[in-house]
Amino acid sequence: MARTAEEILEGVRRNALPRTAGEGRGTWLRQRGEIRLGSGKWVPFRAEQRFDAVDLGFRWVAKARMAPLLRATVTDAFEHGRGLFEVRVFGFPIQRAGGPEFDAGEMLRFLAELPWCPLAYSHPALTWTVLDEGTLRVDLERGTVRVGLQLEVDEQGRVRRMNAESRPRQVGRASIPTPWGGRYGEYREFGGMQMPASAEVFWVPPEGELVYFRGEILEAGVLGNEESEADPAGTRG
Secondary structure, three states: OOOOOHHHHHHHHHHHHOOOOOOOOOOEEEEEEEEEOOOOOEHHHEEEEEOOOOEEEEEEEEEEEEOOOEEEEEEEEEEEOOEEEEEEEOOEEEEOOOOOHHHHHHHHHHHHHHHHHHHOOOOEEEEEEEEOOEEEEEEEEEOOOEEEEEEEEEEOEEEEEEEEEEEEEEEEOOEEEEEEEEEOOOOOOOOEEEEOOOOEEEEEEOOOOEEEEEEEEEEEEEEOOOOOOOOOOOOOO
């Protein structure tokens, strides 16, 4: 007999939270990696991120080395039902994006990053549907915006891949809906939780897959858990 969405999701929760991680309102992590800019150049970065498992949001703040003496601060967030993207150089904003279309894109990012916020898997605002024995669809609706994507799950309950039919992709000044996906690396324990230790994210335009993000997790823990929340704001270098 085929498993229900709740049965598959329960396996995902058991794998992600094999032991009590403590009461918390979300998770935090530190990360390093590289991101491909519009020019095609890979830029190294270090980032800190917080996930809100109650209000279903996140804030990702990265320091990216654009050139030997030029660093940018990039903020990507979905908070209080609104998305935000901002780039600052020497403290001055040089790029900012927002609006309903951008909100939808940031909601999709939150769903794709559920493996790093397993405390949110049981949130009542998430709607889960089984597509086949190893694939779940998760949907989220906020206001008039509804988005969803697919998560591929292995026999151990580990999320291995995600894909969305489309996400707004900025090409020059135009925003083009483009298929979007990602692959999760091997799982490790962080703060009592099992999480992917790495991931890569890609667009799938007509000309083929384009990887634009590669990152690995350095540390992670539970927000609200004193043992795991040491320096969650990322004040260390």
